[in-house]
Amino acid sequence: MARSSRSSSSTWRYINPAYYLKRPKRLALLFIVFVFGTLVVWDRQTLVREHEEELSKLNEEVTRLQNKAKTSGKSNNAKRKSNVSDxxxxxxxxxxxxxxxxxxxxxxxxxxxxxxxxxxxxxxxxxxxxxxxxxxxxxxxxxxxxxxxxxxxxxxx
Incomplete structure (x- = not known):
């Protein structure tokens, strides 16, 4: 019984801040891992957001061009053909x-x-x-x- 309580307390000791205050190298390593993890997550979110903005701009441009093509109709095609052979x-x-x-x-x-x-x-x-x-x-x-x-x-x- 003493052994199981000791193993459970040994896993909980990593959560206790006093454990890291007594060991500055581990505190520094934990801090570096936290900073890098934060940067990776933040950079990923920024890339996704920029990608979504670019996609929305491209979709707007495509719909604008499709509408422009629909409104121009066949009359422009006839004009182009007549201009080519003149x-x-x-x-x-x-x-x-x-x-x-x-x-x-x-x-x-x-x-x-x-x-x-x-x-x-x-x-x-x-x-x-x-x-x-x-x-x-x-x-x-x-x-x-x-x-x-x-x-x-x-x-x-």
Whole structure:
């Protein structure tokens, strides 16, 4: 019986402040642990609060943009399409860019089909990206956007 009362009193002695006053090193260690624990909890709460504020701002921005997109409607799309084809200088520029793309693409098809890159001076295909056909994959969207359907279909296959 004496032993059980002694073990229960030994666990309670850590709660008694007099225990730490007699041992200043343990008091300092307890204080340091308390300060670090407080800082960790406080920092975590601050991060969570900042994250929630940022999310709410982003959600407000998304809803604002969605409302703006709904109000603009289809009339803006029709205006944009008419503006694209009006200026003859822009049409000529687009055609020059398209011609340059066709020139580059036909050289790639002829000399480096399936390779990652075409070396223009040596006219050799090089697999600098592990042989994945990087130029082929990268140019798919450009071919599609420019309306080069034949080349797009060949590249896709």
């Amino acid at each position: 200026d003859p200088i822009d049409i000529e520029r687009r055609e020059k860019v398209k011609d340059a793309m066709i020139h580059a693409w036909s050289s790639y098809e002829k000399y480096a089909w399936g390779h990652d890159e075409l070396q223009p001076q040596t006219k050799n295909g090089v697999d600098s990206f592990g042989g994945l056909g990087a130029t082929l994959i990268d140019s798919l969207d450009t071919l599609y956007i420019m309306g080069l359907d034949e080349q797009f279909q060949r590249a896709r296959e």
